[in-house]
Structure formats: C-alpha cells, structure tokens
Amino acid sequence: MGVEIKVENLTKSFGKQLIWGDVTLTVPAGEICVMLGPSGTGKSVFLKTLIGLLKPDQGSIIIEGTDIASCSEKELYEIRKLFGVLFQDGAMFGSMNLYDNVAFPLREHTKKSESEIRSIVMEKMDLVGLLGAEDKLPGEISGGMRKRAGLARALVLDPEIVLFDEPDSGLDPVRTAFLNQLIVDLNAQIDATFLIVTHDINTARTVPDNIGLLYHKHLAMFGPREMLLSSEEPVVRQFLNAQRVGPIGMSEEKDADELAAEADQELPPLPPIPMQLEPSNGIPRRSQREPGAWCRENGVTPPPGSFEENMTMTTGA
C-alpha cells in the first residue's frame, strides 16, 4: 500500500565536509518522488542514509514509527525488508546467475518451495523483460540488462518502498523511456512509495508526482511536480530547464563576478510543463493528479503551452 517516509532536519557530513544539512521532507505514501541535484551534491548519500547504510549526524528518518537514524541494528534489518533498492549498476551478485540473484531474497527470507519461488521469479523477470536470460551471469550482460535484473530483484519481496539510484545513468534514451514507463506502470500496479534519484531532467519532468532539488548542501525545494516546474526560483529554474544562466556553475557555485556579469541577461521563458507519464494501460494511478490541478489550486499560471498532448520535449536555451 506504500509507506510514508518522514525526514526531519537530516544532516550528514564526512569528517569536516558537510554533505547536506537540515533536510526536512515527507515522501508521501504511494507517490513517485524524484530527488534531483547537480553532480556531487550527495544524492546517493541521501539514498544510502534513507536505508540506514550511512548514519546521519543529526535528524531523524521515520518509517512506520521507527527512526532509522537511531534504531538498533536488529530493527534496521527488519525495516529494510520493506525496501527494494535498485543500485546504480544493479549490484547483482557476481557469482550467481540472474535467476539465483532474483531468487536470493526469497530463499533467504521466506520458506517458499522452489516451485513457488520459480513462479515469482519468472513473473518478475517477465515484468522487466528479461525472460530467457535467467542463466546468464551478471558479467555477461549489458549495463541496461543488469539494471533491469536489479529491479526484478528489488521487487521480488513486494516492497512498500522502492528506491532507485540513477536508473537512467548509462542507458540510451529509448531504454530510459522504457524504464520510465516501467516505473510508472509498476507504481500503478503495486502502489508502493517510489523515490528516484537522478539528474536526468526528462525523467524529472515527466515521471514523478513530487520533485525535490538538492543544491549547495541543502534541500532547495521539495513539492509537487507542477510547483517546481512553474517555479521562478533561480536554482530550481536553472536546473529543471538545463540552463547555463543561474546560480549553478561548472564547479558547484558561480562566484560573484560571474553572477554580476549575468545580472542583466534576460532569462529565457519557462518552457511549458509537459504531461505526466501515464500508466500504459490508461488507468490512472491512485496518486496521480489531473494535469494543471496544482497550478489552479494555487493560482499559478502555468507557462503557455503547458499540458498539451504531443507537445515537444524541449528543454534548455
């Protein structure tokens, strides 16, 4: 049914270097969220903190009443059974073939018979389109296949929360589009809470219900998709539209001189907000909202051309 993740005042640093501080957000149950951020802003660290692989310095992460940041090791292993995580490279066990990889969590955690395991594994392999590749070793297949196999393994225990660490890195645009469609379909099917960490803007613009942006050691903004896509906030606007004009520079922040030089440059207009990706069977997801609903409720005029069918996916200027 999906589980809510409540993050409060989360701070993490490695030694003296602050990664991000004071991150407060609530990932709503059953919705798809995307966490964005320029390279090196600690998105993956954020994900690893959420599953308790890294301990935050301060703050709390509440999932079903348990604080991941301070609970015991035993509780942590219990709560992790709610999670399915897709790692960047799939993180398949190199010594096992794909079938055994996907069956691994079932064999470790359930007392199911081999024939039950077989039917579950085959169902998940079919879901990610890997039927027929069960006997391959992770070293023998392409990165995209490894990713899909990792997704099958993440889904095998019917998780309440699914975390994706850059599902689109290293994939071609077609496969990325298929994967995004798969994510939306999955959400419609299992109603779990999805959190995707990425820096692919196309994914961020079309897939999620909510978007968060990590920038310069803090959470710049977190909210409904339409709120961020219609935002005039310089950082959000620059990042979501892949522009060079704005506070983000090549190395983290731009200095004062660069910003001053840009001061009288006119910002390109906000591109129209695209339609959200719909489940392929046409039945809306439970957490899906009508296009433009947020804008209407909050009296925001979306950029011209928004929510039109077949609009072009132009970003950047």
Added chain:
Amino acid sequence: MASMTATRALAPVGAAGKLFAFGLDVGRALFRRPFQLREFIQQAWFIASVTIIPTALVAIPFGAVIALQVGGLIKQFGAQSFTGSASVLAVVQQAAPIATALLIAGAGGSAIAADLGARKIREELDAMMVLGIDPIQRLVVPRVLAAMLVAVFLNGLVSVVGVAGGYVFNVVLQDGTPGAYIASFTALAQLPDLWVGLVKATIFGLIAAVVAAYKGMNAAGGPKGVGDAVNESVVITFVLLFIVNFVISAIYLQVVPPKTG
C-alpha cells in the same frame, strides 16, 4: 595543530579498535541462526584447495632444514639419539603452526580479502544489507570458521610431512639410525605439544580470516582499493600472527613443564 597531531598519532589505535570491534561482531554473528552450512562447506573446500599443495611443498623443506640444523648441532653435543625428539618438538610446536599461518594468510586470506573487497566496491554488500541480510553472518562467519577448520587440518598435514621429511633427511643424508629417530619421538616431546600446535593453528586461522574479511569489507576507492586491501590484509596478518605465536609460546613454556628425558 596539536589536535591534528594527536589525531594522526592515535589513528593506528583507532584502526586496531575497529578491527577488534569487527572481530566481536563476527563472534556475535557466530551464534545467530540460520547457520550458513552451504557457504561454510564451499569456503572450506575452496580454502583447502588453494592451500594444500603449497603447504605440503613448504613443509618438506621446512622439516628438512630443521632436521639438518638440529641434527648437525646435536651431533656436536654427542646426543644423536635425541635427533628425532628435537625435530618433532620443533616441527609440531613451531614450524607447523607458522607454515600453516603463512599459507592461510597468504593464500586463503588474500582470496577472502579480494573476494569481499570486489563485492564491496560493486555495492554487492550494500545490496545484501538492503535485502535484510547481514553480510557478516552470511559471508564472514562461514569464511572464518572455514579458515579455522582448514588451518587445523593443514597443521596436521605440515606436522606429518615435516616430521617425515626430517626423518628422510636425517636417515639418508646424515646417516642417522632410523630406530633411534623414531624411538626418541617421545623422549622430549609430549602430548600437550601437539595440543598447543593445534590451538595455535586454530587461532591463526581465526586471525587471518578476520583481518582479511575486515580489510575486504572496508575496501574503498575502486579496483585499486581492492588491491590495497589484499596487500594490507596479508601484511597485517603476518605481523599479528608472529606476535601471537610469540605470546602463546611464551605462555605455554611457562604453564606446561618441559618433559625431562
């Protein structure tokens, strides 16, 4: 500045403490069910397969060197009839555990460190933790137990091969009397010597596997990190094993009175 120096000076203490804490974690996970029997058997077989032949090959010259050295010395004292006894004592008490330690650390430990290190940098260990499985219980405990078991067997192997090698060299090269060599076995050596050899080998197996697993699981920085982890684990294990060997030998010689022939 002062605090930085202090941090640097205390860094090795911290590293030692972390290694010790890891050892305690392994000890705790040892009793957690389910026990990974399959992994244990696979690992025991694997470690045995990479160590048996090198161990036998090391044991023969080891026994021979001791036989030559001790035999020559004892001849000067005119106590040839005790050659066998001295050889057994040296091989069973010292040479066998040390040769075992070198092989377990060099062949078994390096393989463990490389395996776990590769899994660490490929995020396999993270994935395992996220799937709700403790890698210490699932991977490290079976390896540690396997290394201990194989160390005990290797110790037996080295003892037998070493003593046999000593016999051959003594009888064939040094014109010793076969009967005297065998008859004097129990003149100086006693049963506790065998026990202490076994205890040493078990502890060496434990240390080698724990250090290797610790280093492997903390590998960082890509493929080079794995190489570094393997290198460090072998060096640290060697140093630790020789220190521990010294301590156990010293305690043993104090506690168990030497047999007077």
